Amino acid sequence: MSDRTTELISVEVAYASKSRQSLKSLSVPRGTKVIEAIQLSGICDEFPELNIETARIGIFSQFVEKEQVLNEHDRVEIYRPLLIDPKEARRQRTRIQR
Secondary structure: OOOOOEEEEEEEEEOOOOOOOEEEEEEEOOOEEEEHHHHHHHHHHHHHHHHHHEEEEEEEEEEOOOOOOOOOOOOEEEEEOOOHHHHHHHHHHHHHHO
């Protein structure tokens, strides 16, 4: 990464906990992978409860693998685990409405 001839691209890394959110803008070398951008962002230090090994990751709401190579202006999104299955949530809402 210290090679001055390496082309840099702009990306963002986003995460939102229950109480706050963070959006980090980075310039990274072309060819940087999703997991590398997350590590470079320092977002895991900011949110120690974040387990990047088990977290789902996306780029603009599309799930991706952590080894995917980033493109210019990609926004890496780290998703919290669901507290309740969406199907179960719909069932509960239906029961309440009746």
